[in-house]
Amino acid sequence: MTETSATRAVENERGWFDAWAPMLRAALWAGIGYFGASWIVAMLTGMRIDTEWPVVAGYCFGTAGWIPGGGAYEACVKPWFGYPGTWDEGAGIAAYYRFHTGHKMIGMQYVVTATLTFLAAGLFAMAMRLELATPALNVFGDAQQYNEAFGVHGSLMLFAVSVVAIVGGFGNYFVPILVGADDMTFPRLNGLSWWFLVPGVLAILLSPLVGGFQTGWTGYEPLASTDAAGQDLYYLGVFSLGLSSLFTAINIIATTLYMRAPGISMRKLPVFVWAMLVTSVLNLLWVPVIGTGMMFGLADRLIGTHFFDAQGIPVLWQDLFWLFGHPEVYIIMLPAWGLWLEIIPVFSQKRLFAYGWAVAGMLGVMFLSSYVWTHHMFTTTSDARLVPFMTTTELISIPTGFMYIAALGTLWQGRVRLRTPMIFALMSVFNFLIGGFTGVFLSGVPADFQLHNTYFVVAHFHYTIIGGMVFAWLAGMYYWFPKYSGRMYNELIGKVSAWWVFLGFNLTFLGMFVAGFDGMNRRIAEYLPYLGGINMWVSIWAFVLGLGFAFALLNLFFSSFSGEKAGENPWGGKTLEWQTASPPPHGNFAEEPVVEGDFYTYGPDKAAGGAG
Amino acid sequence: MTAQSAHAAPALSDRQRRMYRGSFFLFIIAETMIFVTLFSTRFLMAYSGHPDTVNQMNGIIVTALLVVSLWPMFSALSRARKGENAGNRLWLTALLGAIAIAFVVYDWATLGFSVGSRYGETYVLSTAYHAVHIALGVVGLAAVGSLARQGNYSAENHWPVEAGAIFWGFVVLTWVLLYVIFFQM
Numbered sequence: 033m034t035e036t037s038a039t040r041a042v043e044n045e046r047g048w049f050d051a052w053a054p055m056l057r058a059a060l061w062a063g064i065g066y067f068g069a070s071w072i073v074a075m076l077t078g079m080r081i082d083t084e085w086p087v088v089a090g091y092c093f094g095t096a097g098w099i100p101g102g103g104a105y106e107a108c109v110k111p112w113f114g115y116p117g118t119w120d121e122g123a124g125i126a127a128y129y130r131f132h133t134g135h136k137m138i139g140m141q142y143v144v145t146a147t148l149t150f151l152a153a154g155l156f157a158m159a160m161r162l163e164l165a166t167p168a169l170n171v172f173g174d175a176q177q178y179n180e181a182f183g184v185h186g187s188l189m190l191f192a193v194s195v196v197a198i199v200g201g202f203g204n205y206f207v208p209i210l211v212g213a214d215d216m217t218f219p220r221l222n223g224l225s226w227w228f229l230v231p232g233v234l235a236i237l238l239s240p241l242v243g244g245f246q247t248g249w250t251g252y253e254p255l256a257s258t259d260a261a262g263q264d265l266y267y268l269g270v271f272s273l274g275l276s277s278l279f280t281a282i283n284i285i286a287t288t289l290y291m292r293a294p295g296i297s298m299r300k301l302p303v304f305v306w307a308m309l310v311t312s313v314l315n316l317l318w319v320p321v322i323g324t325g326m327m328f329g330l331a332d333r334l335i336g337t338h339f340f341d342a343q344g345i346p347v348l349w350q351d352l353f354w355l356f357g358h359p360e361v362y363i364i365m366l367p368a369w370g371l372w373l374e375i376i377p378v379f380s381q382k383r384l385f386a387y388g389w390a391v392a393g394m395l396g397v398m399f400l401s402s403y404v405w406t407h408h409m410f411t412t413t414s415d416a417r418l419v420p421f422m423t424t425t426e427l428i429s430i431p432t433g434f435m436y437i438a439a440l441g442t443l444w445q446g447r448v449r450l451r452t453p454m455i456f457a458l459m460s461v462f463n464f465l466i467g468g469f470t471g472v473f474l475s476g477v478p479a480d481f482q483l484h485n486t487y488f489v490v491a492h493f494h495y496t497i498i499g500g501m502v503f504a505w506l507a508g509m510y511y512w513f514p515k516y517s518g519r520m521y522n523e524l525i526g527k528v529s530a531w532w533v534f535l536g537f538n539l540t541f542l543g544m545f546v547a548g549f550d551g552m553n554r555r556i557a558e559y560l561p562y563l564g565g566i567n568m569w570v571s572i573w574a575f576v577l578g579l580g581f582a583f584a585l586l587n588l589f590f591s592s593f594s595g596e597k598a599g600e601n602p603w604g605g606k607t608l609e610w611q612t613a614s615p616p617p618h619g620n621f622a623e624e625p626v627v628e629g630d631f632y633t634y635g636p637d638k639a640a641g642g643a644g
Numbered sequence: 645m646t647a648q649s650a651h652a653a654p655a656l657s658d659r660q661r662r663m664y665r666g667s668f669f670l671f672i673i674a675e676t677m678i679f680v681t682l683f684s685t686r687f688l689m690a691y692s693g694h695p696d697t698v699n700q701m702n703g704i705i706v707t708a709l710l711v712v713s714l715w716p717m718f719s720a721l722s723r724a725r726k727g728e729n730a731g732n733r734l735w736l737t738a739l740l741g742a743i744a745i746a747f748v749v750y751d752w753a754t755l756g757f758s759v760g761s762r763y764g765e766t767y768v769l770s771t772a773y774h775a776v777h778i779a780l781g782v783v784g785l786a787a788v789g790s791l792a793r794q795g796n797y798s799a800e801n802h803w804p805v806e807a808g809a810i811f812w813g814f815v816v817l818t819w820v821l822l823y824v825i826f827f828q829m
Contacts, residue, residue: 112787113787113790113791114787114790114791114794114796217663217667218667278674281670281674282667282670282671282674285667285670286663286666286667286670289663289666290659290662290663290666290667291663316670316673316674316677317673317674317677318677319674320674320675320677320678320681321677321678321680321681323678324678324681324682324685324773325681327769327773328685328769331765331768331769335759335768336759336760337759337760337764337765337768337769338760338762338765339685339689339765343760344689344762344765345688345689348685348688348689352681
């Protein structure tokens, strides 16, 4: 597979097949691995091919074929054993469809995968709202199919979109640039991380083909131990996604600690990098715990252990799950806060207010977030744990409040430019306030006993995750669009889509709060007719919201081909990514940058290039 | 083996050495969380105490093999620091690890208690997780050993040997903890 640059130029002219060749080889090896292993195991055990052992063997060998097939064999495995690494990383568009070690390519691979997963999981949500528009069961064949649908929707949105889009996408793309490095610390490990993401997504997305899983994204026991083979794919898929997060976490921490350009001390680090660092510490500590829990669950189903079924401790699963699951909520939100505080100073043209407090708040959230998990289990845990975890949960709103101090203090008397990224960021600030306040209600044990398992909870966490994280993600997509695509998006369509999404989102999920108060339970396909009106309202606005997301993302898609060329620094930003070409060249900077001032000094006395 | 691999890796700067050590320590933190979960689950599920049918002799043999394997490992590291060939000692370490895996597998095949019992399930999962780590160490040390034999490392750059030593030290330490927790408590 050795190719010189001359043959590479010829190859580029040979068109799409050569561009896709590594991906096709990966798919072929994965298919051979999956079907070969599951067929052999099915033959040996006499089981059907869609039952547990064949599915587990198939998934393991399919993944073992997929990752080297994309180029990791030539790029990683051979060098490890002393052979020369002969992988050609391709050029142009072909570089995206193969194993690649450049952090910008990997970032875009993550962004595109997360976007496609977001749209696929969104379609499941649309199907669910279509079902819930009327009280009777008339879209899905039976209630089990509905359970599978919300299981796929929730698992993908949580494990493959909200913890991946900003951390894997923008984290990979922008953390090295923001600290003035030429790449991540471990480029090959970084390249591998994306290849673990895809099997994880596919396992969850395709789990209905082998019977799906009925438990939703939380995988509660003992239901999980009696479920169809889709539950095995849930365990294995989440495990793969966890490995992907873990590799990214190691890289981000190492890059931030060891690869900073001269002049960037920890006290000058951009807030987004601080947020990514803190997020990665949480990933590093808690992903191994859930991974081990997933293996316990898998062992229960495969080798006859009894960790979580009626002979074991079903609530232990909930502890292990939420020990990761609650820090995960902050793994989702911390990068979003980083984006708020990165975008708001640029568009207020004003110094970031209370930088030190914002960083202290992030660290405070990091510490406290590991001591709040039992608030998901108030109805199942012992009474002795109620008050301590209610207290820690209410305490965590204090460091969270520091983000609001920083955001609002920066806006105060700023010269605000309401461009699309700023609008999305401010909407995220507004939405997360509602999400956070309703969280304070739910952290109170008496209120939680009333509201647990109702649509009030569903509305609350959608306000934090869509309202907080997805809006911030879209803000980041629009804010950095000129940088990673080199072009400018359509401002009018951007603004229209922002207000469209905002309106659809708030009308959908405010309606869900009402439905929850009225007694609408979550995870049911049929409900009493008196809830029909509010559910119809929610469904209609949910469709409007779904179209709005498609509209906002399509704007970026078409603009990446037809937008006007953007300069190096269209927003007048001071952080390092704006001091290099759009998109940045290989190695990011022409020469290693040396930073003298700090990144958040705006104002008339210090002219910012391109501001206005 | 191809000819190119005979080149020694370029020397590491102090900054790079610090970076590799620090980052590898991050990896060890993540690994530690796995064993924290496994060991605390053992006490949650089965409290302390173990069945009389636990194969004590097997536990002692695996412990002895792994502890003894520390000697070729650190001997290899000190040779690599002086720029001498460490390949054979790395391979000896890997061999001792492979024998240890064989004893663990033998133990699973002749288990004296049920996999479904409260002690049994945590025992099997913990030893399986640990065996995977021994196996990773064996493959890694064998690969590093073959590179060392080809003269890839120098006194200025032997990071893979050092990484192997840190990882192998971690593997042996967790086995000793595992031995105490599952065989002696």
